[in-house]
Amino acid sequence: MKWNLRLAAANRGIWKASELQRMLAEHGLTISAGKMSGLWSTDSLTSIKLADLDVICTVLNCEVGELLLPEPDKVSRQPDGADAAPAALSASSGQVVPKRRDGRSLPPI
Template identity: 70%
Template sequence: MKWNLRLTAANKGIWKASELQRSLAEHGLVISAGKMSGLWSGQPISLKLEDLDIICVVLGCEIGDLLTPEPEKVVRPGQQENLRAAAAAAAAAVSPAAVVPKRRDGRSLPPA
């Protein structure tokens, strides 16, 4: 899921986290500055459904405005190894083989 709080707030004319924080407090949701910073600039780790309801009321939006599904990021068990192998094969096909210098006398080079 992609968290779109900042974009949704901007569409409603709220440009600063502190503005949203005050509006949320007026509706009974008091959020610390640290948690507000996480909600505003990042992806929240956890969020109560009641808090999400208040955010939607304050912003006059739907949950779908705040959360956007990203189904392409879902990987089934076993697919992870296939994706890594495909990425490695693609990288190998794109980049030429590394050139390893050799000494003329046949001895190996010192470790790098």
């Protein structure tokens, strides 16, 4: 996904990150200068809270699809059969084998 905040803001006449930061604060979203700089200057955001995204969309009066643009050409596909082996093994046995989360083995059945 491509993060498109700067262009979405520019389409609404907002040219400075500090201006958007002030507008977000008026709607209850306080963002530090460092985080605002990251939101403003990057095109590949790693994470954002959904509540924050909701406020940004409200302030810019836009849809999420204007801020997050899909990039299907960056998605890789697994070669045929690469993922089929584990599914085939579990389907052939018909039994679910639980695993402990702490890494220790289960007692024999």
